[in-house]
Amino acid sequence: MTMDTQTTDALVVGAGIAGLAAALEADRQGADVTLVTKAERPEEASTWWAQGGIAVTRDDPEQFAADIHDASAGTADPDAVDALVDDADDAVRDILVETLGVEFDTNGDGYDYGQEAAHDEPRILHVDAATGKHVHVPFLNYVADETDVRIREDTAALELIRHEGRVYGAMLEHDGEWAPTFAGTTVLATGGIGALYPRSTNPDDATGDGIAMAALAGADVADMEYVQFHPTAYDGDGEDTFLISEAVRGEGAILRNGTGERFMPDYHADAELAPRDVVARAVKTEREETGEVVLDVSGIDFESVFPDLAEKCADNGVALPEIPVAPAEHFLCGGINVDDRGQTTLDRLYAVGECARTGVHGANRLASTSLLEGLVWGRRAGEAASGFEPQEIEAPELLDRDPALPDNFAREKFHRLRRVMDERVGIERTTDGLQRAQSVLRRLKGEVDAYARTRTSRSLYELRSAAVVSLLVARAASENDESVGCHYLVEETDAPAADAD
Numbered sequence: 152m153t154m155d156t157q158t159t160d161a162l163v164v165g166a167g168i169a170g171l172a173a174a175l176e177a178d179r180q181g182a183d184v185t186l187v188t189k190a191e192r193p194e195e196a197s198t199w200w201a202q203g204g205i206a207v208t209r210d211d212p213e214q215f216a217a218d219i220h221d222a223s224a225g226t227a228d229p230d231a232v233d234a235l236v237d238d239a240d241d242a243v244r245d246i247l248v249e250t251l252g253v254e255f256d257t258n259g260d261g262y263d264y265g266q267e268a269a270h271d272e273p274r275i276l277h278v279d280a281a282t283g284k285h286v287h288v289p290f291l292n293y294v295a296d297e298t299d300v301r302i303r304e305d306t307a308a309l310e311l312i313r314h315e316g317r318v319y320g321a322m323l324e325h326d327g328e329w330a331p332t333f334a335g336t337t338v339l340a341t342g343g344i345g346a347l348y349p350r351s352t353n354p355d356d357a358t359g360d361g362i363a364m365a366a367l368a369g370a371d372v373a374d375m376e377y378v379q380f381h382p383t384a385y386d387g388d389g390e391d392t393f394l395i396s397e398a399v400r401g402e403g404a405i406l407r408n409g410t411g412e413r414f415m416p417d418y419h420a421d422a423e424l425a426p427r428d429v430v431a432r433a434v435k436t437e438r439e440e441t442g443e444v445v446l447d448v449s450g451i452d453f454e455s456v457f458p459d460l461a462e463k464c465a466d467n468g469v470a471l472p473e474i475p476v477a478p479a480e481h482f483l484c485g486g487i488n489v490d491d492r493g494q495t496t497l498d499r500l501y502a503v504g505e506c507a508r509t510g511v512h513g514a515n516r517l518a519s520t521s522l523l524e525g526l527v528w529g530r531r532a533g534e535a536a537s538g539f540e541p542q543e544i545e546a547p548e549l550l551d552r553d554p555a556l557p558d559n560f561a562r563e564k565f566h567r568l569r570r571v572m573d574e575r576v577g578i579e580r581t582t583d584g585l586q587r588a589q590s591v592l593r594r595l596k597g598e599v600d601a602y603a604r605t606r607t608s609r610s611l612y613e614l615r616s617a618a619v620v621s622l623l624v625a626r627a628a629s630e631n632d633e634s635v636g637c638h639y640l641v642e643e644t645d646a647p648a649a650d651a652d
């Protein structure tokens with residue numbers, strides 16, 4: 152594929168559930184849609200990795216809404232929560248069941264609803280506890296085969312084309328070549344920010360591109376300090392990390408510390424099913440104090456209920472029934488500020504899925520609401536973003552690559568960035584640590600900016616995205632002096648001076 156200047160009615164950036172839902176809906180509305188994705192394989196989207204499933208109302212929308220508000224410590228936006236709950240069942244039925252034919256697990260009584268932390272009742276639809284791939288693969292195939300949406304893989308959108316508060320499309324890159332695509336509307340669905348942390352449940356390339364592009368173009372972002380850490384990721388060596396679904400605790404698995412003691416009842420009345428931020432902090436504390444934490448699955452039929460996970464454990468040499476676990480970055484609750492149709496504060500720019508801040512999650516997200524949010528807001532934004540014609544304006548000028556750029560520049564800067572985010576902007580934060588993180592990150596961003604204005608590699612643009620978004624997270628965290636949900640401030644300690652350079 153060569154890169155030429157192109158036009159389209161709606162340009163969707165990202166091929167997870169939110170981007171696919173937006174593309175599908177815009178196509179249904181008769182728009183000419185182009186969907187671009189950095190990914191070359193479905194596994195490169197966070198949606199593919201989702202395990203637990205997708206929450207529905209089970210005819211009790213009030214209770215579902217109440218659970219979302221409770222998990223967010225009362226900080227979720229009531230209108231956004233109502234929008235999610237109102238559309239939930241219809242979006243799941245319309246797209247997942249009737250259009251894609253996803254067969255959620257059943258038992259003798261109908262759907263086999265799963266239980267997860269902070270849900271008042273079992274209400275999670277799932278497939279084999281590997282729901283993401285059972286939704287994502289058919290969705291990609293459907294959009295590719297059954298709609299007129301043009302999909303361009305291995306293609307990154309790393310700069311918005313904008314003029315006076317309006318977005319006209321994006322500069323796209325494929326195989327080192329760049330060209331503008333002009334669009335009536337642009338929908339960002341670029342996912343999360345896992346690449347900013349050394350341990351994450353996200354795919355490797357979750358560098359926050361959409362958030363960085365939108366923020367640099369002048370769009371509002373909000374709630375960036377609310378980075379959710381999942382309490383139970385496999386505690387392997389760095390890159391071996393993988394999610395051990397909350398559904399495993401929902402089924403009855405328990406957490407034990409290095410002395411073999413079950414500790415969660417000492418932290419919260421709901422024990423292993425306490426809100427996620429509470430469990431994540433408890434796991435962190437117990438690991439530090441007793442050396443390790445394991446998820447004990449001896450009381451459940453792990454292999455038959457969670458075959459995919461059992462296989463991953465076997466591949467990693469885990470001696471069941473005890474799985475070593477540690478918290479890992481999992482989900483950004485904030486992001487690009489949008490309204491109930493996914494409209495950002497810039498004209499013709501929409502955002503959906505994890506890169507968007509709808510207000511549904513407030514300071515802490517309830518489990519198994521992210522696929523649902525992507526589906527609901529994707530559908531809404533896809534409809535709202537239809538009916539606009541593209542217009543060509545002058546595209547940003549991209550200069551030639553700086554020959555002085557060392558080959559390992561991006562790798563080294565990423566390493567430093569992750570270390571600072573982990574130690575200063577992680578599960579627990581201090582006022583002083585956040586100040587120090589900002590000064591390191593500001594310096595790092597300055598170094599990156601000097602090169603990223605040039606026509607250069609995708610990895611450098613990803614590094615620029617990561618630097619911009621890290622600064623947004625650290626700054627928002629230092630401006631919020633209230634510990635709530637995922638943002639947790641502790642007294643100063645003698646923290647290691649990892650960020651001294």
Ligand code: SIN
Pocket residue numbers: 201202203204395396397398517518519520521
């Ligand atoms: C999980 O399966 O534990 C993750 C579910 C979620 O983050 O919504």
